[in-house]
Every structure is written in structure tokens, then in C-alpha cells.
Amino acid sequence: MRSTLEPGGAAPEVAPGEPLRRVDGRLVVLLIVIALGARGMLGGALNPVALRTWTTVFVAIVVQALPFLVLGVLVSGAITALVSPALLQRVLPRSTLLAVPSAALAGTALPGCECASVPIAGRLCARGVQPAAAVTFMLAAPAVNPVVLVATAVAFPGQPQMVLGRFLGSLLTSMVVGLVWSRVGDQGWVTRARQRLASTAGDGRGWVGFAGAARHDLWDAGGWLVVGAAAAATLQVVVPRSLVLAVADHPVLSVLAMAGLAVLLAICSEADAFVAASLREFSLTARLVFLVVGPAVDVKLIAMQAGVFGRRFAARFAPLTFAVAVVCAVAVAGVVLR
Amino acid sequence: MSQEQTRSLLLVVLGAMAVWLWRSGQALNYVRPGLVPLVGAAGLVLLAGGLLPPLGLLSPGRSGHRSDSSGDQDGHQHQHNHWGRVGWLLLVPVLVVILIQPAALGSYAVSSRTVVPGSGASDYPPLDAPVRGAVPMPMAEFVTRAVRDPGQSLTGVRVRLTGFVAPAEDGDKDGRYRLTRFVIFCCAADAEALQAVIRGDATPRARDQWLEVEGTWQPRPAAPDDPNPQPPVLNADVVRPIAPQRPPYEYSMQFSG
Numbered sequence: 001m002r003s004t005l006e007p008g009g010a011a012p013e014v015a016p017g018e019p020l021r022r023v024d025g026r027l028v029v030l031l032i033v034i035a036l037g038a039r040g041m042l043g044g045a046l047n048p049v050a051l052r053t054w055t056t057v058f059v060a061i062v063v064q065a066l067p068f069l070v071l072g073v074l075v076s077g078a079i080t081a082l083v084s085p086a087l088l089q090r091v092l093p094r095s096t097l098l099a100v101p102s103a104a105l106a107g108t109a110l111p112g113c114e115c116a117s118v119p120i121a122g123r124l125c126a127r128g129v130q131p132a133a134a135v136t137f138m139l140a141a142p143a144v145n146p147v148v149l150v151a152t153a154v155a156f157p158g159q160p161q162m163v164l165g166r167f168l169g170s171l172l173t174s175m176v177v178g179l180v181w182s183r184v185g186d187q188g189w190v191t192r193a194r195q196r197l198a199s200t201a202g203d204g205r206g207w208v209g210f211a212g213a214a215r216h217d218l219w220d221a222g223g224w225l226v227v228g229a230a231a232a233a234t235l236q237v238v239v240p241r242s243l244v245l246a247v248a249d250h251p252v253l254s255v256l257a258m259a260g261l262a263v264l265l266a267i268c269s270e271a272d273a274f275v276a277a278s279l280r281e282f283s284l285t286a287r288l289v290f291l292v293v294g295p296a297v298d299v300k301l302i303a304m305q306a307g308v309f310g311r312r313f314a315a316r317f318a319p320l321t322f323a324v325a326v327v328c329a330v331a332v333a334g335v336v337l338r
Numbered sequence: 339m340s341q342e343q344t345r346s347l348l349l350v351v352l353g354a355m356a357v358w359l360w361r362s363g364q365a366l367n368y369v370r371p372g373l374v375p376l377v378g379a380a381g382l383v384l385l386a387g388g389l390l391p392p393l394g395l396l397s398p399g400r401s402g403h404r405s406d407s408s409g410d411q412d413g414h415q416h417q418h419n420h421w422g423r424v425g426w427l428l429l430v431p432v433l434v435v436i437l438i439q440p441a442a443l444g445s446y447a448v449s450s451r452t453v454v455p456g457s458g459a460s461d462y463p464p465l466d467a468p469v470r471g472a473v474p475m476p477m478a479e480f481v482t483r484a485v486r487d488p489g490q491s492l493t494g495v496r497v498r499l500t501g502f503v504a505p506a507e508d509g510d511k512d513g514r515y516r517l518t519r520f521v522i523f524c525c526a527a528d529a530e531a532l533q534a535v536i537r538g539d540a541t542p543r544a545r546d547q548w549l550e551v552e553g554t555w556q557p558r559p560a561a562p563d564d565p566n567p568q569p570p571v572l573n574a575d576v577v578r579p580i581a582p583q584r585p586p587y588e589y590s591m592q593f594s595g
Contacts, residue, residue, distance in 0.1 A: 028344060028348060028351065032351060032432070032436070035432075035433050035436040052446060053443060053444075053446050053447040055434055055441075056367065056368070056440075056441060056443050056447070056526050058431070059368055059431055060369065060527050061525060061527050063365060063368045063369055063377055063431075064377075064379075064524060064525035066356055066380045067373070067376035069380075070380040074383070105454075129411050154592075155523075178516035207391075207392050208393070211393045211394075212393060213393050214387065215349070215393060218387075218423065219345065221425075222352075223424030223425040223426065223428055226431060227424070230430075233527070240449060241449075248565075257353070258593040267527060267528045268525065270524055271522075271523040272528070274523035274591070277456070278453040278530050278591065280453075280456060281565045288391060290466070305447075334552065
């Protein structure tokens, strides 16, 4: 097993039973008991500072993502237990050119957040789905599902072209990234992710397979969700929004600023339309870029993708997705928002 | 305890936190009311995953030997080499919630999140009937009508607003503070602040104190299309300190639905 896949990164290859790797359950119990004993003591000390905003935003992102994460890992457990690679071979189109659009359309049916789609995409890969299709599904599912589109329509009353623009922009982004990734992406990561997921607990069938896969994916994706939530909360507190507002009038800079804001705010795709609607200083084009970039790439997602697919994957995939999303959104805006 | 059991324990702890946030109503500090039952449901699933067979703490006959060293099958031999350590971080939100009491966003979170809603679709519906001498309204309705309504429907109307105290900013003239309410759409990470500048309240007010304020709008010309207008001004005549509101946030910018 290659060490690059190990999210912790520091000392991945350790013999079973190595003391440093073992975290005893009693330690967890002890920590919780101490915390309960000290309950609220830190609250007073933290009250007046920015840390209080940080903790609320941090916990809010985790708590808000939890239902979607649980849904996602239940689906990924079901994929492991019920869907065999042979079945997928029979059902899915062989050609990449067919598989990618079908994956994008399949994504429109899953009403989840980003947090659900990352572990599902990982399991799909492990089950032998073409990487291009899995990646496309991962990008399309959070961005173009019915819940998100309805939320966008509510946030932009009287401007149905924003809903159309978002739908087309995100669909296009997911397909272009899938196709480009199938050509230029280093395919080694798929094999490694496959081996890694296959050799963890729960590659079996039935309840053990289901529970094992769901628990493993919750462990991985959940841990990285915490990392991403902490990063997003920090950026929200540290980077003043006025910095972004300063460039609102500039046609090019405003687009880049909104794209950057989408990456660092890490807002759930069901809520980002409301935030975009209130950033009235920006042109509709810039706000559409915000809506297309946000569900495809943000700090929380980058952390989770690094966990599921490895850090080398995330380091290449995030810039590619960012660039493609910005270009697609601007192109769609040119056609739709006139 | 085996690693498998310790991970089960962590699922139980995480699930218990989610269930507690749901039952105690503390989840309202973080997410909109519609999501709260979903947080509870996620907590129950986590508890079930941590407790029930085949892998949970209550599984019969699996204790100890299975995941640590025996390697009964090929697949399990390398098992915990592939379980990264990052999952332990799931303890962090639990510890944060326990150690730092859950709190809604307050005045320190306002910085440059202040917004004024747009004019919306078209019409402004008639005002609600006054209750005890003033029309109660959400902050979103007050700010939208005050800034956007060409019909100036607030002129001369006594209104009653609820919010907490945030400091006045440059350009608020003789306003002592801004009455503030956050609007959230999904969770507190997407909060935006709605503010009204309060004039005519001579009493010094502590930051983050919740107030019920009655008064009349200081008329000014409507600006239906201004992307970044100043918040409206309320000339207060009655100000009452109140307990923090539950739920702490408003959930829509569009009062007319």
C-alpha cells in the first residue's frame, strides 16, 4: 500500500499493534469525562473574542453536514454490499463519452450536499466505475439536484435565468472536468484508492460489508470534514468580506473574487444561492460563478477529497476544477444572462 | 479495548452529541429549524452504528480479538493500516460543544456581513395589524420596506422590532447602536446581518444585549436598486431589555413569501 494515500501522512506504515498508533477507548472516555467536568469553564474565557464566532461557525458547518454525511456513507455502504463490479460492468456504458453524461444526469437525482457525494464517489471508484464518470458524478450531484435548483429559484425571484445558468454551468463543469481528467489525470490514484478501500474492513457482502464500509467512510470523510470546517471557519473570521467587496465593480477581478469567496466560505450548496443573492454589489455573472464554483471546489471539499482519494489527487484536481468551473460559468453567463 | 470498539465508542459519542443538540434545542444555534430533526436522525443512525451488531459495541463474540492482531482473513490482516488517524478529529466538535457552551452568533460576527435585502418580486403587501400600539415585524421586513419600498409604507407607523445590540458604525450620526438580527439559510456559516440604526435611546446598552424596540422609521427616499445602501434609522420611544430570543435567527429575507 502506497503511503501517499494515508491521510495522516506522517507514519503510515506501522506494524499492527504499534503503541503510537493505538488510541485506547479508555482515553476517549477519560477525555469526555474531563470535558463534562470542565463544562462551560472555557465559555466565559472565550466569550468576548473572535473565537466565539469561530466555534459557532465551526460547529455549525459540522452539525449541518452531519445528516448529509450520514446519508452519503449509508449509500456508499449500500453500494459496497449490494452492487458488484460485474453488475456495474453490465449496466454502465463502456465508452467514456457516454459514461460521463450519464453520470452527470445520475447526479441530478441525488438530493444531497457535497459532503454526501465524496464518499459515494470513492466507493463507486472502488467498485469499478470509470474514474471519469465517478468524478463527474461527484461534481454534479451537489450542484444540480432539484433541492438546490428550487433554493436558487427562491433566492432569485423573477430571475429564472439564474436557475438555468446554474444548471447548465454546473452540468458543463462536471462533464468537462470528467473528460479532461480521464485524459490528463494521473490514473494511479484510482488503483490506489481502489486497493485501499478494498482492503479496509467491509469489502464483504451483506450486513458486515454494509456496516464496515459505512463506518470506514464516515471515519475518513468525517475526519476530513472536521479539518475543512475548521479551515472554513478560520477563513470566515480572518478574511474580512470588505476585502472582497472592494473589487465588486471590476469586471474581471469581481469574477475571480467571487470564485475565491466560494472556495473559502465553503457554504452548503443548498444555501449558497441566498448568500449570492444578497451580494448585490456584484454582477449576475460574478454571482453565477460563485454558484458554480462553490459546490465543485471549496476548502471543506478539498480536505474531504484528499482524505478519500489522497492528497496528490486533491492537489491536482482542485485547481483543474476551479479553472474549469470559472470558465464554464462565465461562458454560460454570456449566453443565458442577457 | 480493540480499535474497532474504540471507533464504535467514538460513533456513540458523536451520535449522542447530535441527539442532545436536537432534544435540547441547542441545534438552533447552528442550523435552521427544518434541519434540526435531520440532525437528530443522523445522531440516532450514528448511535445505532456504534452500538448494534454486526460491528458495534454490543456485538456478541467479537470483543478483543477481531481487529487487532489475529488477522483471521487476508483482508483483515492489514486492516488498521488503512484506517487513517484523521477520524479521531471527529472528537473535536464534541469537545468544543461540551467545553464551550453553544451560543448563537453575536455582535462580534457582524463585521461586514451587513446586508439590505433586494426589492423582491414586486408588491409590498399591507402591514400587519398593530398589537399593543405597534406593528410587530421581523427585521427583514422592516429593513426591506424602509430602504426599498417606493410606496414608503412605513411612514408614520409605530413598529416593534427585536434584536441584539451591535456597535454603531461610521455615518450613523447620532445613532448610539445598531439593533441587529442574523438571517441564516442553512447554517450559521451562511449568516447575514440585518441592522437598524437606533436613535433616541439615551440609556447605554451593553453589547449583545437583546432588546425590544418600539418607534417610528426616520423617512428617507426609497432606493430600490442601490446595491449597498445604509441601514435604515428607527427613532425609538420605548426600549425594553428582553431575554435572548429562541430561535435566535430569522430565516428568510423575503417577508412576503
